[in-house]
Amino acid sequence: MGKRCHATMGAVLLALAAGAAVRAQTWTEGFDDVTSLVDAGWVIVNNSNPNPENSTSVFQGNFPGNLPDSFTNDTFVFAAHEGGTDSYAAMNYNSTSSGGTISTWLISPVLTFGPGDTFSFFTRTVAQPQFPDRLEVRISYSGASADVGLDHESVGDFTTLLLTVNEDLTVTGYPSTWTEFGGELATVGGRSGRLAFRYWVPDGGQNGSNSDYIGLDSFQFTHSFANGGGELNAEVPEAGTWAAGAAVTVFAAAHLLRRRR
Secondary structure (H helix, E strand, O other): OOOOOOEEEOOEOOOOOOOOOOOEEEEEEOOOOHHHOOOOOOEEEEOOEOOOOOOOOOEEOOOOOOOOOOOOOOOOOOOOOOOOOOOOEEEEHHHOOOOEEEEEEEEOOOEEEOOOOEEEEEEEEOOOOOOOOOEEEEEEOOOOOOOOOOOOOOOOOOOEEEEEEOOOOOOOOOOOOOEEEEEEOOOOOOEEEEEEEEEEEEEEOOOOOOOOEEEEEEEEEEEEOOOOOOOOOOOOOOOOEEEEEOOOOOOOOOOOOOOOO
16 A cells, blocks of 8 residues: 655645745755764654554665665665665654554754745655555744653644645555655744654554655755845754755645565
């Protein structure tokens, strides 16, 4: 079963006209080295239930070159959207044990938000999905807080849902090829907080009815100067890359193994 993608959001999805003169600065994360994310200000939390000792949370993308010797070409998953072949963040059914509820979080460094700011990222699941996956994008305006609560149902300070990929958990609801999603924030300026990716899937795990494997790549947060905004919060470390931009285009392009990986 599978994953394509449809999006539900509290952020406004848009495609700005080509050539629109919107000055911006963009901070990007390509997930070249997932093990360095925490030192760079990211937060990773696995609130899945059950959460066995050998559970996974967020890990480097699976592709030949970074897999154990016991893996064959048959068992690798897919290459990154861009960069090195394993240059993406991944989450999968091993976040919980069989029949459990997955709630695995990847939370950005602290950002300063303003109206007109945009975010975008690429995501996908396996080529021949058999088990539904779901991803939420949430936002917190509570400064440096990374509080997501203590259990699989809680969201802590991340009460605002911006976007959902495959809200209804259908087999064809999550994209099987790299697909871009994003939105524009309609907030007052000067509010600091974090964006969070939440891999949230009930009845997951090895023998559950849902959950397989998803990848995240090419995350961007673009601060618009159309509203007189400034820069990203000083607490954002240098793990991201700054780039001057002219026109900002953010869109949610619609879509388009579960062999247990």
